[in-house]
Amino acid sequence: MRDVDPVLAYRFLEAGPIVLVTTADAGRANIMTMGFHMVVRHAPPLIGVVIGPWDHSHAALVETRECVICVPTVDLARKVVDIGNCSGDDVDKFERFGLTPEPAAMVQAPHIRECLANIECRIADDRMASDYDLFLLEPVAIRYDDERKERRTLHHNGDGTFTVDGRTVDLRERMILWKALQKDI
Amino acid sequence: MRDVDPVLAYRFLEAGPIVLVTTADAGRANIMTMGFHMVVRHAPPLIGVVIGPWDHSHAALVETRECVICVPTVDLARKVVDIGNCSGDDVDKFERFGLTPEPAAMVQAPHIRECLANIECRIADDRMASDYDLFLLEPVAIRYDDERKERRTLHHNGDGTFTVDGRTVDLRERMILWKALQKDI
Numbered sequence: 211m212r213d214v215d216p217v218l219a220y221r222f223l224e225a226g227p228i229v230l231v232t233t234a235d236a237g238r239a240n241i242m243t244m245g246f247h248m249v250v251r252h253a254p255p256l257i258g259v260v261i262g263p264w265d266h267s268h269a270a271l272v273e274t275r276e277c278v279i280c281v282p283t284v285d286l287a288r289k290v291v292d293i294g295n296c297s298g299d300d301v302d303k304f305e306r307f308g309l310t311p312e313p314a315a316m317v318q319a320p321h322i323r324e325c326l327a328n329i330e331c332r333i334a335d336d337r338m339a340s341d342y343d344l345f346l347l348e349p350v351a352i353r354y355d356d357e358r359k360e361r362r363t364l365h366h367n368g369d370g371t372f373t374v375d376g377r378t379v380d381l382r383e384r385m386i387l388w389k390a391l392q393k394d395i
Numbered sequence: 396m397r398d399v400d401p402v403l404a405y406r407f408l409e410a411g412p413i414v415l416v417t418t419a420d421a422g423r424a425n426i427m428t429m430g431f432h433m434v435v436r437h438a439p440p441l442i443g444v445v446i447g448p449w450d451h452s453h454a455a456l457v458e459t460r461e462c463v464i465c466v467p468t469v470d471l472a473r474k475v476v477d478i479g480n481c482s483g484d485d486v487d488k489f490e491r492f493g494l495t496p497e498p499a500a501m502v503q504a505p506h507i508r509e510c511l512a513n514i515e516c517r518i519a520d521d522r523m524a525s526d527y528d529l530f531l532l533e534p535v536a537i538r539y540d541d542e543r544k545e546r547r548t549l550h551h552n553g554d555g556t557f558t559v560d561g562r563t564v565d566l567r568e569r570m571i572l573w574k575a576l577q578k579d580i
Contacts, residue, residue: 220553221552221553221554224411224430224431224550224551224552224553225411225550225551225552225553225558226409226410226411226412226550227411245409245434246409246433246434246435247433248431248432248433248443248445249430249431249445249553250431250445250527250529251445251527256527258433258443258529260433260434260435260436284564287564287566288566288569291566291569291570292569294570294572294573295569295570295571295572295573296572335526335527337522337523338522338523341520342435342436342441342520342531344435344443346527362561363558364564365409365410365411365550365560366409366410367406367409367410367563368405368406368409368410368434368576369406369567369570369576369577369578370565370566370567370568370569370570370573370576370577371563371564371565371566371567372563372564372566373410373548373560373561373562373563374561374562374563374564375550375558375561376547376558376559376560376561376562377558377559377561378552378556378557378558378559379469379472379549379556379557379559380555380556381472381473381476381555381556381557382554382555382556383555384473384476384477384480384555385476385479385480385554385555386480387479387480387481388479388480388555391553391554391555392554392555393554
């Protein structure tokens with residue numbers, strides 16, 4: 211496990227993995243599954259997410275203005291889907307799904323120990339929340355599990371099928387204009 | 396080739412592929428590469444994209460309020476990177492990269508014949524453009540190449556390396572709450 215500069219959030223999110231999001235309100239933690247997110251800005255880093263009132267986590271996000279974006283890998287595929295198909299109204303999801311909450315550095319919401327990366331975020335701008343449930347988040351800390359073997363993330367095709375990461379194509383030498391982005395994680 | 400209901404844009408974009416974006420201003424078409432995009436809403440469909448003044452396409456997008464989001468596959472990997480590393484100021488990118496512009500149904504910007512899907516969009520909301528270069532787009536038409544064999548998309552890891560689609564995990568039977576999303580493309 212290793213702490214990583216929060217400016218590197220784009221390295222975990224631009225590729226479009228399905229993610230989990232934790233919140234905590236009055237000491238009660240919840241987890242949701244989220245497919246609607248994007249990198250908005252490299253630096254200072256900014257992430258866009260859609261979390262709506264249909265999500266139990268919405269109230270905790272609005273109340274605390276904090277959450278953690280957690281990146282799961284393929285070994286967690288069934289849990290990722292099942293977490294998105296039950297509600298924190300009824301269920302303690304950490305308990306039901308056998309996931310381990312760990313304290314975050316900068317926010318009250320917990321990390322999920324089993325995830326590849328945990329990106330702690332605070333709401334930076336919620337002007338678009340009333341119309342579109344779109345929040346802009348500032349990553350404030352990242353913890354990254356650099357020791358785990360399984361690193362393949364999942365990409366939701368929108369219908370309950372997921373594409374698993376395949377091989378990597380390295381075209382870094384062609385990134386003439388964008389070389390500055392090639393920092394080590 | 397087949398036309399698809401624009402409400403299905405999420406099926407092409409939620410998984411986070413790197414995309415190309417075409418614009419046309421005063422008859423001059425351009426192409427850019429874009430990694431910063433997300434699905435904002437299923438229906439009516441809404442897509443968030445970041446296109447800034449550092450992109451030559453920005454002026455044409457702002458002027459015409461239209462663009463086409465084109466989804467390339469792995470066979471176009473080098474072109475996708477090279478398109479993102481030169482500027483439409485200097486180059487006719489269709490010509491330089493041997494790509495074929497085709498007329499769109501609803502917008503002036505062209506399709507790219509070689510792409511898996513071409514999603515025609517109009518700006519729906521640009522309130523966040525001045526602060527974040529974030530535009531919300533409404534997909535108005537989709538053409539989909541359902542005959543091509545190569546269907547693997549690319550996911551940008553942010554540093555010039557790209558993850559290629561691997562195998563698919565089908566967890567549709569677990570999508571209890573979200574069954575309505577499982578429409579045929």
